[in-house]
Amino acid sequence: xxxxxxxxxxxxxxxxxxxxxxxxxxxxxxxxxxxxxxxxxxxxxxxxxxxxxxxxxxxxxxxxxxxxxxxxxxxxxxxxxxxxxxxxxxxxxxxxxxxxxxxxxxxxxxxxxxxxxxxxxxxxxxxxxxxxxxxxxxxxxxxxxxxxxxxxxxxxxxxxxxxxxxxxxxxxxxxxxxxxxxxxxxxxxxxxxxxxxxxxxxxxxxxxxxxxxxxxxxxxxxxxxxxxxxxxxxxxxxxxxxxxxxxxxxxxxxxxxxxxxxxxxxxxxxxxxxxxxxxxxxxxxxxxx
Numbered sequence: 237x238x239x240x241x242x243x244x245x246x247x248x249x250x251x252x253x254x255x256x257x258x259x260x261x262x263x264x265x266x267x268x269x270x271x272x273x274x275x276x277x278x279x280x281x282x283x284x285x286x287x288x289x290x291x292x293x294x295x296x297x298x299x300x301x302x303x304x305x306x307x308x309x310x311x312x313x314x315x316x317x318x319x320x321x322x323x324x325x326x327x328x329x330x331x332x333x334x335x336x337x338x339x340x341x342x343x344x345x346x347x348x349x350x351x352x353x354x355x356x357x358x359x360x361x362x363x364x365x366x367x368x369x370x371x372x373x374x375x376x377x378x379x380x381x382x383x384x385x386x387x388x389x390x391x392x393x394x395x396x397x398x399x400x401x402x403x404x405x406x407x408x409x410x411x412x413x414x415x416x417x418x419x420x421x422x423x424x425x426x427x428x429x430x431x432x433x434x435x436x437x438x439x440x441x442x443x444x445x446x447x448x449x450x451x452x453x454x455x456x457x458x459x460x461x462x463x464x465x466x467x468x469x470x471x472x473x474x475x476x477x478x479x480x481x482x483x484x485x486x487x488x489x490x491x492x493x494x495x496x497x498x499x500x501x502x503x504x505x506x507x508x509x510x511x512x513x514x515x516x517x518x519x520x521x522x523x524x525x
Contacts (some may be wrong), residue, residue, distance in 0.1 A: 265281045303318065316340065318506040322492075324472065327514050328451050331468035333361070335511025336398035336451040341500050347442035351423075351477045352378060353412040354450075358469025361385055365377070365453035365465050366411075372457045378442060380413060381453065381465075390415075390422055391443065397434040399424040400464060410473070410490045414480040417441060423480065428490035430483070448500070450474065451513065472518060476500035 282395065326337055352367055369378035379391035386403045389396045390413045414423040420438025424431040447458040451467040452458055473492065476499045481489065490494060509515075 320503045325470040332463035333466040335513045336449045338508045340450040340506035343444040346481045348417040351414040351481045352474045355410045355473040357408045368449045368454045370454040375454045392437045393440045425486045428487045
């Protein structure tokens with residue numbers, strides 16, 4: 237059965253299963269475009285490359301129009317990957333840096349409870365952002381920020397609490413931060429061990445429509461970066477749940493054991509890299525893994 241975009245007539249390029257040919261890459265991109273964008277962006281009719289009359293010999297094909305379409309579609313869709321990143325890391329190569337990683341997450345409703353976990357490896361001594369979740373109403377809706385060695389700030393709705401920890405001395409650090417609206421209790425776990433709980437934003441609701449970034453602090457929705465708050469080093473094992481994990485599961489996150497389904501999961505992360513960030517195998521073993 238032929239399938240066509242409702243707004244585009246792919247003349248000469250029917251989209252059918254098992255139909256090989258020079259239009260295949262354009263077909264798949266157009267179908268992805270249709271799924272993601274629907275009728276939101278008008279698409280002009282697509283003309284085939286060098287159509288051939290029945291019985292005629294095909295002329296040499298040029299790739300220039302195809303490259304143009306691929307460029308246009310890439311600009312519309314963005315470059316997204318989704319994969320299992322087990323024992324892999326994001327390497328933020330430069331210091332300071334304007335690079336970051338965008339994570340795709342869409343909570344169905346405001347968050348009244350959540351846990352965010354990640355693993356970092358850096359020798360930075362200046363302030364740097366680890367995880368930034370911003371809405372149009374509040375740029376520090378959820379933020380894990382390290383102003384100096386031995387100190388973390390955990391933000392919810394623009395307010396923060398501070399947790400002072402031992403200096404990592406060049407080792408990986410695994411952190412989990414949990415929060416529940418009903419009690420306003422904020423939890424902080426470092427390398428599988430809990431720190432004294434603190435009070436933060438009782439009764440607040442975290443907005444669901446968010447820009448979620450690794451490596452930069454957002455001072456505006458999706459932007460407003462200060463490169464001297466950027467991250468340089470390696471990040472891994474990023475998760476976000478819409479509940480506060482139990483102590484056993486906090487320790488399981490540190491040990492990279494089986495974890496419950498998450499809004500963001502390192503094992504099936506949907507992400508887009510912006511700037512000088514690369515995905516590489518982990519070289520240095522993290523404690524607990």
